[in-house]
Amino acid sequence: RAYNFNAGPAALPLEVLERAQKQFVDYEDTGMSIMEMSHRGAVYEGVHKEAEQRLLSLLGNPEGFKVLFLQGGASTQFAMIPMNLLGEGQVASYVDTGSWAGKAISEAKLLGETQVAASTKADHYMRVPTSEELQIAANAAYVHLTSNETIGGVQFKQFPDTGDVPLVVDMSSDILSRPLDMSQFGMIYAGAQKNLGPSGVTVVIAREELVNHSPKHIPTIFRYDTHLSNGSLYNTPPSFAIYMVNEVLKWIEEQGGLEGVERLNTQKANLIYDAIDNSNGFYKGAAHSDSRSHMNITFRLQTEELEKAFIKASEQAGFVGLKGHRSVGGLRASIYNAVPYESCKALVEFMRDFQKKHGE
Numbered sequence: 001r002a003y004n005f006n007a008g009p010a011a012l013p014l015e016v017l018e019r020a021q022k023q024f025v026d027y028e029d030t031g032m033s034i035m036e037m038s039h040r041g042a043v044y045e046g047v048h049k050e051a052e053q054r055l056l057s058l059l060g061n062p063e064g065f066k067v068l069f070l071q072g073g074a075s076t077q078f079a080m081i082p083m084n085l086l087g088e089g090q091v092a093s094y095v096d097t098g099s100w101a102g103k104a105i106s107e108a109k110l111l112g113e114t115q116v117a118a119s120t121k122a123d124h125y126m127r128v129p130t131s132e133e134l135q136i137a138a139n140a141a142y143v144h145l146t147s148n149e150t151i152g153g154v155q156f157k158q159f160p161d162t163g164d165v166p167l168v169v170d171m172s173s174d175i176l177s178r179p180l181d182m183s184q185f186g187m188i189y190a191g192a193q194k195n196l197g198p199s200g201v202t203v204v205i206a207r208e209e210l211v212n213h214s215p216k217h218i219p220t221i222f223r224y225d226t227h228l229s230n231g232s233l234y235n236t237p238p239s240f241a242i243y244m245v246n247e248v249l250k251w252i253e254e255q256g257g258l259e260g261v262e263r264l265n266t267q268k269a270n271l272i273y274d275a276i277d278n279s280n281g282f283y284k285g286a287a288h289s290d291s292r293s294h295m296n297i298t299f300r301l302q303t304e305e306l307e308k309a310f311i312k313a314s315e316q317a318g319f320v321g322l323k324g325h326r327s328v329g330g331l332r333a334s335i336y337n338a339v340p341y342e343s344c345k346a347l348v349e350f351m352r353d354f355q356k357k358h359g360e
């Protein structure tokens with residue numbers, strides 16, 4: 001297997017792929033693949049409900065929260081959130097931490113009055129703001145933030161207290177990577193393709209009262225209340241992707257739940273950040289140290305030529321996906337839940353070796 005450090009779609013646990021391979025043609029002696037089954041049939045519905053329950057169970061069965069399986073990626077949520085949650089005379093409040101937050105803000109601006117509660121643009125988005133920096137409008141319908149900026153490599157370690165204003169969080173690139181106190185949130189959401197499964201399904205976990213009464217003028221398919229009242233089976237769901245999410249959730253349980261994956265994620269991130277910090281300046285971490293992401297490690301070398309050479313040599317050595325996003329350059333190692341510790345160890349060895357060959 002390749003050492004897969006892709007930012008997304010990203011590595012899936014080998015055990016999950018192998019389990020799915022076994023069931024691919026004949027799901028539990030039904031003579032059919034799960035993707036060939038009716039989404040209204042008992043077998044698929046069983047998987048669908050199991051995935052919902054398993055997700056809530058991993059989050060500690062938070063009271064009053066509902067799970068929705070939607071399509072259109074997290075990008076569709078950038079529009080659905082203001083469409084559904086921003087009422088007359090209210091303001092949509094956003095925390096601006098970089099590329100993905102910026103896209104969410106742009107969509108909200110198309111739909112209603114939008115306010116930036118805090119921005120770290122002046123620091124080139126290389127940190128997340130502190131709670132004290134947030135200035136939330138008095139008539140805010142919700143506060144939106146991006147828990148992990150996949151491109152910049154910054155992550156919230158704690159979430160700001162937004163009081164009575166629901167906190168809505170894009171967790172596309174760090175969902176289920178650590179335990180979460182769900183009492184802080186109104187809604188969290190994520191495209192599945194980093195920590196949850198293959199692309200094609202978007203998971204929304206929200207307080208029921210936020211998603212059970214969408215404004216009347218919103219088209220049916222974009223209304224949260226449509227999907228809530230139909231158990232995410234209003235139209236044909238991405239059934240194979242949801243089946244895969246259920247398998248990934250089983251795997252997370254086998255890792256010791258969210259505490260287990262967090263432990264491993266911390267070890268993986270520390271290993272690579274230590275290699276960067278102990279390189280005598282050969283490698284430089286891009287993010288401020290207290291905002292460093294445990295999912296996307298962004299770093300630089302002294303020159304772009306050296307970075308190009310690093311990427312080329314890494315590809316020859318079997319590493320995939322270490323090139324930074326085209327908008328920021330540099331290097332990025334995405335180490336989502338499914339990236340094994342051994343891959344991180346191999347990367348660190350490669351980095352040391354590369355430094356020996358190209359350092360002073």
Ligand code: PLP
Pocket residue numbers: 008072073074075076100146148149150151170171172173191192
């Ligand atoms: N938000 C974050 C933090 C992301 O990393 C991404 C994708 O990489 C998105 C949103 C967009 O997700 P999608 O491609 O599912 O629309």
